[in-house]
Amino acid sequence: MEDKVYKDYEKEFSPRDYLDTFYNFNSGPVAEREIVKFSLQNLYQTFSAGGLKGDVLIDVGSGPTIYQLLAACEAFREIIVSDYTPQNLQELQKWLKKEPGAYDWSSIVQHACELEGDRSKWQEKEAKLRKTVTRVLKCDVTKTPPLGSAQVPLADCVLTFLAMECACLDVDTYRAALRRLADLLKPGGHLVTMVTLGFQSYVVGPKKFPGVYLERETVEKALQDAGCQVLKCNCTPLKYSKALCEGLCFVVARKSPSA
Numbered sequence: 001m002e003d004k005v006y007k008d009y010e011k012e013f014s015p016r017d018y019l020d021t022f023y024n025f026n027s028g029p030v031a032e033r034e035i036v037k038f039s040l041q042n043l044y045q046t047f048s049a050g051g052l053k054g055d056v057l058i059d060v061g062s063g064p065t066i067y068q069l070l071a072a073c074e075a076f077r078e079i080i081v082s083d084y085t086p087q088n089l090q091e092l093q094k095w096l097k098k099e100p101g102a103y104d105w106s107s108i109v110q111h112a113c114e115l116e117g118d119r120s121k122w123q124e125k126e127a128k129l130r131k132t133v134t135r136v137l138k139c140d141v142t143k144t145p146p147l148g149s150a151q152v153p154l155a156d157c158v159l160t161f162l163a164m165e166c167a168c169l170d171v172d173t174y175r176a177a178l179r180r181l182a183d184l185l186k187p188g189g190h191l192v193t194m195v196t197l198g199f200q201s202y203v204v205g206p207k208k209f210p211g212v213y214l215e216r217e218t219v220e221k222a223l224q225d226a227g228c229q230v231l232k233c234n235c236t237p238l239k240y241s242k243a244l245c246e247g248l249c250f251v252v253a254r255k256s257p258s259a
């Protein structure tokens, strides 16, 4: 691997390399598979019966991935996905429109369905998710507003998985980005995030991308200072084989009802 660190997602990030590295559920590294399972389990617990639900969920920094929406698509009427990188948005559209060459998520979708009680319903789940995602938008969490000029309703839930620590290269930028995400929420809405802890960099194909080093306490404080109360913080020492990091943290926070 080169020592050079790439920061320009638009020029350098390959969605297919990313998917092949981190979401090759059947034949990829055990660590990456266990992390997907950890994510799906936490998402299932958060959005299944009796959990969070509502009209609109906005996923910020979706990347080229859909696994993070498999539980939520049962609980929200509409899902808006967004990412900074145009080629990621194209990769998402390919899957949503069932175009030739779209990434095969079926093993991961089957695992999500197994958690819900019936692995065989994976095709229905894919159809449900395709129907529930209504918009695919460009976003930049370092800008205000992060979704640019797109008119979006205030969300019942903002989801952001493994993206803020890549988009923001220092803690102040991370904290500002979380405040922007909280601004997308209705009062009392929920912010659900998965964060790589002790993060330094990750490898996508032949390229290394940087990130910000975050500790659990920094994440919790940033959420509180963005006007959110942390309801759940589930950390694991699981580490990617293709990233320099110390663990992961799944967090559910609630924006103050009076904000």
Ligand SMILES: C[S@@+](CC[C@H](N)C(=O)[O-])C[C@H]1O[C@@H](n2cnc3c(N)ncnc32)[C@H](O)[C@@H]1O
Pocket (backbone or CB within 6 Å): 009, 013, 060, 061, 062, 063, 064, 065, 068, 083, 084, 085, 088, 139, 140, 141, 142, 160, 161, 162, 163, 164, 166, 167, 168
């Ligand atoms: C590690 S990927 C995470 C993708 C996906 N959410 C997942 O769970 O695998 C990091 C993502 O952050 C996005 N990103 C980078 N800079 C960004 C910015 N300024 N605003 C929003 N997203 C950004 C990248 O395009 C990339 O999709």
